[in-house]
Amino acid sequence: xxxxxxxxxxxxxxxxxGEQTAARVYRSQSRRxxxxxxxxxxxxxxxxxxxxxxxxxxxxxxxxxxxxxxIAEQERLAEQAAARVERLRDEKARLQDDAxxxxxxxxxxxxxxxxxxxxxxxxxxxxxxxxxxxxxTGRPWYxxxxxxxxxxxxENR
Numbered sequence: 001x002x003x004x005x006x007x008x009x010x011x012x013x014x015x016x017x018g019e020q021t022a023a024r025v026y027r028s029q030s031r032r033x034x035x036x037x038x039x040x041x042x043x044x045x046x047x048x049x050x051x052x053x054x055x056x057x058x059x060x061x062x063x064x065x066x067x068x069x070x071i072a073e074q075e076r077l078a079e080q081a082a083a084r085v086e087r088l089r090d091e092k093a094r095l096q097d098d099a100x101x102x103x104x105x106x107x108x109x110x111x112x113x114x115x116x117x118x119x120x121x122x123x124x125x126x127x128x129x130x131x132x133x134x135x136x137t138g139r140p141w142y143x144x145x146x147x148x149x150x151x152x153x154x155e156n157r
Contacts, residue, residue: 094100105111112118
């Protein structure tokens with residue numbers, strides 16, 4: 001009978017109740033952790049999928065952006081070429097006019113029409129300034145060439 005009493009005593013009941021509660025809490029926590037670990041696994045898989053999509057799309061996007069830049073550059077060059085073609089067509093049309101051709105010949109080649117007299121005036125001061133602007137010393141050009149050859153020969157010795 002002492003054993004029955006021990007079995008139903010308050011301390012024994014409380015101990016059993018505590019063990020049962022602890023077992024339930026342990027089971028509940030392990031279920032929650034299992035659910036949490038599954039969620040973490042899903043999140044990791046989702047992150048892996050997103051990262052792989054970003055990596056897979058990065059190169060084509062970079063190519064797309066660089067090609068758009070190249071296209072814009074080519075369009076700009078095409079516009080410049082079209083403008084140049086238009087200028088050349090205008091110049092070609094002007095060159096069909098004999099008066100324009102005569103004007104160019106007179107200006108650039110110093111041509112004169114029959115019966116006209118051409119005069120060339122030399123300004124010694126302007127000629128001197130022109131020679132010194134080009135690095136000359138006022139001597140004929142061939143003297144400067146020979147001096148350059150002599151200097152080059154002396155440097156090699």
